[in-house]
Amino acid sequence: MLWIALFLPELPLQLAQRGGQMTGPCVIAEGPTTRPLVRCANPAAREYGVVPAMAVAAARALAGTLVVLQRHEATEAQALHNLACWASQFTPNVALHAGKGLLLEVQSTLQLHGGLPPLLTRIGQGLEALGYHAALSVAPTPLAAWLLAKAQITGAPASVYTDSASLRRHLEALPLALFGWSDAILAPLQALGIHRIGQCLALPRAGFLQRFGPVCQRDLDRALGNIPDPRAYFTPPDTFASDTEFGFEVNDALALLFPLKRLLQELEGWLRGRGAGVQQWQLVLEHMRHGSTVLTISVAAPQRSTDRFLALARERLEQTTLSAPVLALGIAADQLLPFEQHNHSLIPDARSRAIGWEHLMDKLGSRLGADRLYRLHTLEGHRPEQTSKRSATLSGRTPPAALYKTPATTPRMMSPTPSPPPRPLWLLDTPRALHVADTGPRCQGHLRFLAGPERIESGWWDGQPARRDYYVVRNAQGETFWIYREHQREEAWYLHGIFV
Amino acid sequence: MPQSNRQQALESVLRNASVWRAEQVARDAPAGISTTHSALDQALPDAGWPLGALTELLCEQTGIGELFLLLPALRALCADGRGIALIAPPHPPFARAWEAAGIDLERLFVVDADGKALLWAAEQTLRSGECGAVLVWGQGAGRALTHRALQRLHLAAGTGHAACFLYRAANAQTLPSPAPLRLRLAAHAGLLQAHIVKCRGIPRHGPIPLPLFPAHWDAPPVRRIPQPPPVATPPRLLAAPAPAKLA
Numbered sequence: 001m002l003w004i005a006l007f008l009p010e011l012p013l014q015l016a017q018r019g020g021q022m023t024g025p026c027v028i029a030e031g032p033t034t035r036p037l038v039r040c041a042n043p044a045a046r047e048y049g050v051v052p053a054m055a056v057a058a059a060r061a062l063a064g065t066l067v068v069l070q071r072h073e074a075t076e077a078q079a080l081h082n083l084a085c086w087a088s089q090f091t092p093n094v095a096l097h098a099g100k101g102l103l104l105e106v107q108s109t110l111q112l113h114g115g116l117p118p119l120l121t122r123i124g125q126g127l128e129a130l131g132y133h134a135a136l137s138v139a140p141t142p143l144a145a146w147l148l149a150k151a152q153i154t155g156a157p158a159s160v161y162t163d164s165a166s167l168r169r170h171l172e173a174l175p176l177a178l179f180g181w182s183d184a185i186l187a188p189l190q191a192l193g194i195h196r197i198g199q200c201l202a203l204p205r206a207g208f209l210q211r212f213g214p215v216c217q218r219d220l221d222r223a224l225g226n227i228p229d230p231r232a233y234f235t236p237p238d239t240f241a242s243d244t245e246f247g248f249e250v251n252d253a254l255a256l257l258f259p260l261k262r263l264l265q266e267l268e269g270w271l272r273g274r275g276a277g278v279q280q281w282q283l284v285l286e287h288m289r290h291g292s293t294v295l296t297i298s299v300a301a302p303q304r305s306t307d308r309f310l311a312l313a314r315e316r317l318e319q320t321t322l323s324a325p326v327l328a329l330g331i332a333a334d335q336l337l338p339f340e341q342h343n344h345s346l347i348p349d350a351r352s353r354a355i356g357w358e359h360l361m362d363k364l365g366s367r368l369g370a371d372r373l374y375r376l377h378t379l380e381g382h383r384p385e386q387t388s389k390r391s392a393t394l395s396g397r398t399p400p401a402a403l404y405k406t407p408a409t410t411p412r413m414m415s416p417t418p419s420p421p422p423r424p425l426w427l428l429d430t431p432r433a434l435h436v437a438d439t440g441p442r443c444q445g446h447l448r449f450l451a452g453p454e455r456i457e458s459g460w461w462d463g464q465p466a467r468r469d470y471y472v473v474r475n476a477q478g479e480t481f482w483i484y485r486e487h488q489r490e491e492a493w494y495l496h497g498i499f500v
Numbered sequence: 501m502p503q504s505n506r507q508q509a510l511e512s513v514l515r516n517a518s519v520w521r522a523e524q525v526a527r528d529a530p531a532g533i534s535t536t537h538s539a540l541d542q543a544l545p546d547a548g549w550p551l552g553a554l555t556e557l558l559c560e561q562t563g564i565g566e567l568f569l570l571l572p573a574l575r576a577l578c579a580d581g582r583g584i585a586l587i588a589p590p591h592p593p594f595a596r597a598w599e600a601a602g603i604d605l606e607r608l609f610v611v612d613a614d615g616k617a618l619l620w621a622a623e624q625t626l627r628s629g630e631c632g633a634v635l636v637w638g639q640g641a642g643r644a645l646t647h648r649a650l651q652r653l654h655l656a657a658g659t660g661h662a663a664c665f666l667y668r669a670a671n672a673q674t675l676p677s678p679a680p681l682r683l684r685l686a687a688h689a690g691l692l693q694a695h696i697v698k699c700r701g702i703p704r705h706g707p708i709p710l711p712l713f714p715a716h717w718d719a720p721p722v723r724r725i726p727q728p729p730p731v732a733t734p735p736r737l738l739a740a741p742a743p744a745k746l747a
Binding site for chain 2: 356357359360361363364367368372373374375376377378384387388389390393420422423424425426427428429450451472474477478479480481497498499500
């Protein structure tokens with residue numbers, strides 16, 4: 001077993017700064033409202049001498065322009081949950097540790113990632129892209145990995161130990177306080193002059209067990225791997241939602257792209273972990289006192305690439321005017337769909353072409369709106385207006401045409417005439433009534449009859465009966481039309497199509 | 501300068517190897533798609549519709565076969581697995597007719613847009629290289645259809661190696677255009693006639709007649725409007741006999 005521990009001591013501060021870096025001094029406050037304490041401070045605040053555990057009033061006295069933000073434990077828990085979703089792309093065995101960090105069991109997936117160093121690099125770069133900074137360490141037991149990661153805030157170097165012998169040597173030097181034992185245990189140990197794990201291990205086991213209880217002995221044994229340390233693994237959920245709050249108002253829609261990229265990277269990690277993609281997701285812009293704007297971004301086929309989603313969101317945001325300044329940004333996705341991973345091929349083939357086609361449809365659809373973009377398909381029937389239907393290009397994987405298309409050979413074989421009857425390339429949505437003179441119908445002039453009549457009589461069963469005689473006609477300017485006469489009425493002529 | 505001297509000067513210039521006559525422009529391997537009309541193919545410098553370039557079709561009227569003219573090329577591109585895009589067509593396309601013309605409906609899509617969005621959609625579609633032919637109806641673009649916009653379309657067509665056909669009204673002929681090929685289409689005596697307004701090399705003068713529609717349409721038997729089937733009309737009421745005049 002090999003465990004990677006991710007310890008995020010400055011999570012509250014990083015959450016506050018994910019939407020955009022704050023240049024001025026800023027601290028996160030926690031504790032009672034009467035006397036709040038500084039939980040963490042950004043580098044600008046630390047320059048003024050503000051340190052954690054200082055009273056907020058004292059910090060304000062040091063830094064005049066200090067921004068004080070309240071700590072939200074629920075937000076942190078949600079962020080850690082989303083981070084666990086993201087981390088599930090590296091290994092299926094992710095465990096949350098005490099609500100402060102993550103433990104990843106990576107022995108089984110090392111080969112997939114090409115070994116430990118590339119994996120650590122990927123995790124580190126990924127975290128940085130998400131806007132987090134974590135202490136990383138590797139050890140054969142989860143508790144040891146956690147202790148090593150925690151030790152890094154006191155200035156210890158990043159540590160990677162894959163064998164038990166070197167781990168034990170290193171653990172012995174670590175302070176006992178890292179275990180997080182209660183003061184009732186730590187105080188007597190310190191009174192005995194025992195500060196380090198190594199000193200503790202040198203004590204007689206039976207006496208230590210009797211005096212300090214089984215919990216302490218169990219922690220020591222688990223850290224060294226003497227007894228098993230089972231962990232409850234995190235199960236990635238079926239839906240995903242993540243958001244980030246800005247400490248300021250955003251007026252430019254394109255300025256949202258930077259924080260959006262971080263959220264989309266989380267989404268991608270979650271989708272990779274689930275081996276899935278999504279076909280649509282929601283972009284939620286929270287406004288001050290004006291509710292929120294929800295933009296739905298759809299793609300033709302399940303996707304999970306951050307870059308693709310970001311490009312589509314950019315098209316959409318460029319077209320959007322913000323009704324009010326944005327204070328927070330969120331994304332949400334449900335409806336996981338199976339994702340097909342395609343191999344990239346050197347020579348363009350049908351598959352890569354289909355991907356390019358989908359990308360084009362997504363791009364046009366996200367800017368113009370999916371309803372401005374359509375494909376055609378034919379339906380069985382005789383009334384011309386009912387055989388030609390539009391279908392959305394973003395409707396799904398199966399092209400609707402494939403669903404409705406009938407074998408092309410059947411009607412041809414049954415057709416008594418060798419050449420199909422003429423059909424115009426344009427068909428008006430609603431037939432236009434023609435002016436009828438003594439000499440016959442007119443359409444921008446006198447009409448000459450070229451072909452016809454072709455009787456179409458259908459639909460008596462569905463309440464829209466059509467009994468028409470169709471003709472191909474041409475006017476003096478050379479324009480060719482497809483017109484029909486209602487069968488029951490002598491003088492009712494309609495223009496239905498144009499031969500272009 | 502006397503006539504003979506002028507002739508000599510011209511001859512000496514023409515003997516210079518670096519001077520080419522327009523009619524000698526090398527006709528290398530045809531880069532175009534055949535129009536299937538031999539007269540038109542011969543007149544076009546690429547022996548067909550050029551790929552990777554903007555082609556302007558200036559129509560004196562609509563409904564004269566200006567789209568029918570392109571169908572063989574569209575069919576060939578479809579068979580090649582490339583798509584067809586109709587950007588802002590003036591009327592809804594009739595699926596049956598396109599299918600009957602041999603166009604794969606799964607490779608055909610229509611965009612409803614106007615103004616700058618129309619040009620943007622056309623440019624993106626051309627640039628992607630997914631579509632072999634992008635048909636653009638310029639009327640919807642209105643004032644956005646500037647010389648610069650045409651240049652962008654031409655460059656995008658080159659990037660995506662696609663044919664861009666732009667339909668415009670015939671009065672746009674006087675406007676400058678970066679399109680290497682411009683045709684004016686008119687109907688005459690039931691035939692579509694193409695005039696080459698501009699092309700590489702020397703444009704052929706005079707109209708090129710293009711028989712598009714079935715021959716029997718163009719020479720139809722003299723046909724009266726078929727009489728509608730007899731409609732049972734109620735017998736007309738006889739006028740009531742005039743009352744006898746009183747003397």
